[in-house]
Amino acid sequence: MPSFDIVSETDMHEVTNAVDQAKRDLGNRWDFKNVEADIELNDKTITVSAEQEFQLEQLKEMLRMAFAKRQIDPRALAEEGDSKAGKLIKQHYTLKQGIETDMAKKIVKMIKDQKMKVQASIQGDKVRVTGKKRDDLQQAIAMLKEAELDVPLQFNNFRD
Incomplete structure (x- = not known):
């Protein structure tokens, strides 16, 4: 029958490649020169951090674009919430599996x-x-x- x-399922190797690509894009952007901003991947969580809210939005968009280039569905990211740590605003995402x-x-x-x-x-x-x-x-x-x-x-x- x-x-x-x-x-x-989300291919974690492709996710790692997408995060690395977004980090390279971050290093090449002139509007992020001398700005404390980062995208981190730990196990199945991605943390996006920046000094300003609009910079955080730009980083999220860069991450979504990197996901799209790697044929990873952006719906695989589940937003957990944001937090403030010193002068940084952090946004946490988890990758949905199953x-x-x-x-x-x-x-x-x-x-x-x-x-x-x-x-x-x-x-x-x-x-x-x-x-x-x-x-x-x-x-x-x-x-x-x-x-x-x-x-x-x-x-x-x-x-x-």
């Missing part, structure tokens, strides 16, 4: 509401979709790609 998995239970339930409900000839089941941090025909599975993939979900989805492990 054909099946595929719906996952939400599909949370609430989102998985929402995906299963969306598939069932469409009355497609497929079955969806939650398996840990992924959702497995099975059906009798490949066309039904492709229809489910197309429906999920059109849906406006706040997590990046990948479809892998497609089996006939």
Whole structure:
């Protein structure tokens, strides 16, 4: 029986490359000369720090652009909040890995509401979709790609 998995994974190697690219861009920007600003990656958290609020916004945009160049979905970044440390303003982000239970339930409900000839089941941090025909599975993939979900989805492990 054909099946595929719906996952939400972020390639950490590409994230490291994107952060490094954003840091290089930061070093080349004339408006950040003699300004204390930085982008740091620790495990699955990214910290963006700058002296002023508008500089922080510029750094966030540089990070998003670096993510886009590396084909990393910016929805993989979850904003944790900001903090002040001395004269620096810091913004913390975590990288989303896996599909949370609430989102998985929402995906299963969306598939069932469409009355497609497929079955969806939650398996840990992924959702497995099975059906009798490949066309039904492709229809489910197309429906999920059109849906406006706040997590990046990948479809892998497609089996006939």
